[in-house]
Amino acid sequence: MSIQPEARTATSAPPARLEVHDVTVTFGSNRVLRDVAIEVRPGEIHGLIGQNGSGKSTLAKVLTGLYTPDPGARVLVDSEPLRLPVRPAESRAAGVAVVHQSLGLIDRMSVIENLRMGRLRARGLGRRIDWKRERAEAETVFDRLGRRVPFDVPVGALREEERATVAIARALQDATPGHGLIIFDESTRALGRRALEHFFAILDEIVATGTSVLLITHRLEEIIDAADRVTILRDGRVVESGREVAGMSEATLTTMMLGRGLVDLSSQGTAPAAASGSPVVVEHLAGLGVADLDLHVAAGEVLGLTGIAGSGYDDVPYLLSGASPAADGTITMRGTAVAARQLSPASAVAAGIALVPEGREHAGLAGSLSVAENAAFPQTSRSRRALLPYSAKDEKALVTGWIDQLDVRPPDPKSLVKNLSGGNAQKVLLAKWLATDPELAAPRTDAGRRRRRAPHHRGRDPEGRLRRPGGHRRRLGRERAVDAVRPDPGVRRWPGPGRVDRPAESGRHRGSDLCGRIARDPARSHPAPRRGVNGRVIRQRHRRVLLHCSGRRPYQRGRTARGRLPPLPVLAGR
Numbered sequence: 020m021s022i023q024p025e026a027r028t029a030t031s032a033p034p035a036r037l038e039v040h041d042v043t044v045t046f047g048s049n050r051v052l053r054d055v056a057i058e059v060r061p062g063e064i065h066g067l068i069g070q071n072g073s074g075k076s077t078l079a080k081v082l083t084g085l086y087t088p089d090p091g092a093r094v095l096v097d098s099e100p101l102r103l104p105v106r107p108a109e110s111r112a113a114g115v116a117v118v119h120q121s122l123g124l125i126d127r128m129s130v131i132e133n134l135r136m137g138r139l140r141a142r143g144l145g146r147r148i149d150w151k152r153e154r155a156e157a158e159t160v161f162d163r164l165g166r167r168v169p170f171d172v173p174v175g176a177l178r179e180e181e182r183a184t185v186a187i188a189r190a191l192q193d194a195t196p197g198h199g200l201i202i203f204d205e206s207t208r209a210l211g212r213r214a215l216e217h218f219f220a221i222l223d224e225i226v227a228t229g230t231s232v233l234l235i236t237h238r239l240e241e242i243i244d245a246a247d248r249v250t251i252l253r254d255g256r257v258v259e260s261g262r263e264v265a266g267m268s269e270a271t272l273t274t275m276m277l278g279r280g281l282v283d284l285s286s287q288g289t290a291p292a293a294a295s296g297s298p299v300v301v302e303h304l305a306g307l308g309v310a311d312l313d314l315h316v317a318a319g320e321v322l323g324l325t326g327i328a329g330s331g332y333d334d335v336p337y338l339l340s341g342a343s344p345a346a347d348g349t350i351t352m353r354g355t356a357v358a359a360r361q362l363s364p365a366s367a368v369a370a371g372i373a374l375v376p377e378g379r380e381h382a383g384l385a386g387s388l389s390v391a392e393n394a395a396f397p398q399t400s401r402s403r404r405a406l407l408p409y410s411a412k413d414e415k416a417l418v419t420g421w422i423d424q425l426d427v428r429p430p431d432p433k434s435l436v437k438n439l440s441g442g443n444a445q446k447v448l449l450a451k452w453l454a455t456d457p458e459l460a461a462p463r464t465d466a467g468r469r470r471r472r473a474p475h476h477r478g479r480d481p482e483g484r485l486r487r488p489g490g491h492r493r494r495l496g497r498e499r500a501v502d503a504v505r506p507d508p509g510v511r512r513w514p515g516p517g518r519v520d521r522p523a524e525s526g527r528h529r530g531s532d533l534c535g536r537i538a539r540d541p542a543r544s545h546p547a548p549r550r551g552v553n554g555r556v557i558r559q560r561h562r563r564v565l566l567h568c569s570g571r572r573p574y575q576r577g578r579t580a581r582g583r584l585p586p587l588p589v590l591a592g593r
């Protein structure tokens with residue numbers, strides 16, 4: 020697909036910042052992009068969306084030279100053609116910066132080294148690096164982001180949000196006002212709400228100078244709130260090219276993306292029946308940022324746990340699974356109490372607690388191993404200590420069962436995880452731990468925090484230039500943001516780190532989304548979305564959460580490949 024010249028020359032609009040024509044990418048017999056075309060205008064935030072595996076990251080990798088397109092492709096930056104395959108140095112010189120989904124950080128190197136990599140300059144007779152100067156430059160960009168990350172810590176020791184901050188800062192430091200294009204490929208997935216607010220405020224500033232942004236995300240609300248236009252990929256083809264976002268709803272985008280609307284299963288009477296079984300009870304849990312936390316998770320229930328950065332909510336899965344040592348607390352499952360401080364990762368797994376960690380690339384999956392090896396890893400490593408080894412037949416049944424249930428694509432147990440799209444790799448991570456039949460699954464997920472900002476669209480002035488955001492709009496954004504975090508009536512003030520401000524509400528939580536992809540039928544009048552407030556706890560039925568996270572098909576609560584029921588209680592989702 021090529022962009023028709025009249026589409027861009029009929030007005031006095033300036034030439035496109037980025038033009039991509041006829042990009043096709045083939046891996047073996049698998050054609051993952053077909054004749055893709057996209058045009059990003061100066062000073063716009065251009066959204067690129069599509070289902071898992073539709074080819075978004077592949078396009079970003081073509082633009083930075085990681086992947087080679089098939090012959091016939093053309094890429095132009097500011098009307099100048101780039102040689103293909105793209106040479107990274109040339110694309111950088113043309114002003115293209117990218118934050119890849121994997122973030123592209125080197126774990127054993129420090130924050131400052133990662134940040135200034137490729138930019139360090141030796142000076143003077145001794146050809147020494149002036150670290151004071153490098154730090155000052157790094158500080159400037161972190162200040163702009165409103166975040167500080169310790170400079171001398173190895174990146175591998177950072178939390179996911181800090182890692183994302185470093186990667187974003189690295190891309191931002193090269194932005195020259197009025198030039199270039201920054202590609203963010205799912206870069207916001209680990210950012211908390213405050214960091215996200217800053218991130219989008221910075222994007223506004225950047226595009227106001229004429230620099231452009233290509234925003235790849237599966238969070239449709241981010242497209243609605245931030246993007247000017249959107250291009251949609253489906254199965255490697257462009258199905259919507261540069262559509263104006265103004266006036267669109269998430270439902271419209273979803274329909275365009277999937278080629279069909281979503282169905283709310285609860286309206287069809289297919290909501291899961293309440294599960295029977297004993298609850299999981301956590302009492303007086305303490306450690307890291309958590310102090311004296313009590314939780315009660317009924318069988319078959321999803322308990323969402325959220326809060327502001329530093330409130331400790333994100334430490335809970337790690338404390339419950341022995342991945343971080345707890346100072347105090349007990350976990351009661353099947354009527355047996357376990358002391359949290361005595362849990363190690365291995366004993367937690369043996370007791371039926373599964374942690375689905377954040378940061379699948381470096382903490383959850385082995386990219387160079389296959390889907391089958393990753394998904395069956397807890398079983399095979401357990402069977403090494405057992406009398407009877409885990410048979411290849413069992414492994415095959417387990418893996419194909421989970422591939423089918425979670426709709427992993429391609430559905431090939433032998434695919435290497437590093438060749439899967441990000442969303443499909445996440446499904447393998449989920450399968451790996453759900454396949455252990457845990458009593459309690461504790462996914463640490465980025466999903467569920469939603470950016471609150473007034474939707475805005477810059478629009479164009481009479482000369483066809485994108486309007487720059489004015490102070491009024493930014494103020495409006497801030498006011499709304501403040502309003503959005505004001506607690507609901509009846510919610511007490513934030514009680515301090517690690518404490519629960521609002522007890523779990525019973526029943527379905529229908530308006531908000533832990534996964535950012537809730538099936539909403541616009542014709543149905545849901546109650547107003549509940550807003551995340553400090554330390555708030557949300558309850559949600561487990562099928563509902565998995566339904567929205569598992570792609571095309573709803574999660575079926577049938578028997579697993581090994582004839583057991585899929586795991587019940589699940590803490591939070593994704």
Ligand SMILES: Nc1ncnc2c1ncn2[C@@H]1O[C@H](COP(=O)(O)OP(=O)(O)OP(=O)(O)O)[C@@H](O)[C@H]1O
Nearest residue numbers: 046051071072073074075076077438439440441442
């Ligand atoms: N190096 C590779 N070798 C083989 N197949 C690959 C490779 N890289 C990507 N693919 C395949 O290309 C397809 C598109 O993947 P891509 O990562 O671009 O999807 P995506 O739209 O970014 O998805 P997600 O939203 O899940 O990140 C997938 O089927 C993936 O398995």
